[in-house]
Amino acid sequence: MLRNGFKRGKNILFFTPYYLQSRGNATTAKRIEQGMQLAGWNVLVFAYEEEEWTEEWQRRFEEVDLYHVLHLRRFASWLMRHKLNLTKPYVLTSGGTDVNEDLKDPAAALLIKSVADESCAITVFSEDGKEKIAAVFPELAERVHVIAQSIWLPEANNRSNTTIISGYPSFLLPAGLRPVKDVFYLWEAMVELRKTYTTLSFTIIGANLDNTIYQEVKKRSENVEWFHYLGEIPLNDMTPIYKQCDIVINTSLSEGQPTSILEAMYVGKPVIARRIPGNESIIQHTKNGLLFNSTDEFLIEVKTLLNYPKKRERIVRAGQDYIQTHHQLEQEVSLYSKVYKHCIEKAQKPEVKVET
Secondary structure (H helix, E strand, O other): OOOOOOOOOOOEEEEEOOOOOOOHHHHHHHHHHHEEEEEEEEEEEEEOOOOOHHHHHHHHHOOOOEEEEOOHHHHHHHHHHHHOOOOOOEEEEEHHHHHHHHHOOOOHHHHHHHHHHOOOOOEEEOOHHHHHHHHOOOOHHEEEOOOOOOOOOOOOOOOOOOOOOOOEEEEEEEOOOOOOHHOOOOOHHHHHHHHEEEEEEEEEOEEEOOOHHHHHHHHHHHOOOOOOEEOOOOOOHHHHHHHHOEEEEEEOOOOOOHHHHHHHHHHOOEEEEEEOHHHHHOOOOOOEEEEOOOOHHHHHHHHHHHHHHHHHHHHHHHHHHHHHHHHHHHHHHHHHHHHHHHHHHHHHOOOOOOOO
């Protein structure tokens, strides 16, 4: 007998490290949950770094048809602590850091392999992610599928008419405070720009994930009038904030495929991002955005945007066109649905193959 709300062959338990905290993994989980629900799947979400595993979750774990897991290394570690036996087919989705950083650590790579070996499919956001997994685990290459992230910005809440960001030019860096985001990489460049643009402002939005970095952010925001830290902002409050800034930046040392860049393009803001594979999976330099390798290059690209409005407009339009073509929720949902169906059918018919 199926429980109320369950659909035969359509029940997914989605494991995400974060759901409550405003982080990239939470955005990904909520977007996939929403999209798959609309496509007719029954999706239950368990945030394994935030919630306690209970008898009720164990019961649901045993009743669903498939598990979908976000972030390979984090989940493998959690699974080891809880000693759960994955009795249903499962799909793994890279969160970015697990492929870009954890695979470099032999111990972390071994932990990832412990959960990847028995997976039905592994999804990544870009070809670069697929190549990195195949380089370390060539025997898993055939089960890796590229499914680009889509754009999903819920309707705005109460910030629609509130001025959060002021100044010109105003730079916005959406990033949680942790070392990989390298949030002060462009600090000296901002100081240099301020000499010419005396009303410049620099704002960081993101969760406090590292106390050392947070203390430095707090210190600078208290002592520098043009620098601001707004902390966590709910996703459905982000659209009006994007609209208030002039340029969105990304300074990360590594990324899977940053949703902040996709969101900025969707809203119609130019993006200048560090030249790393995750950012390059979205940005075609000088076409739909700008990339930099150094602070000097960043300064050149900023001045290009500010001094040549027609070029800025062309980049913005190209960014919006790119999102419409390559990062629609319907596309992402369709590809995940194919993977889900393949894995559920494969559990009954091992010879079934999937094409995405």
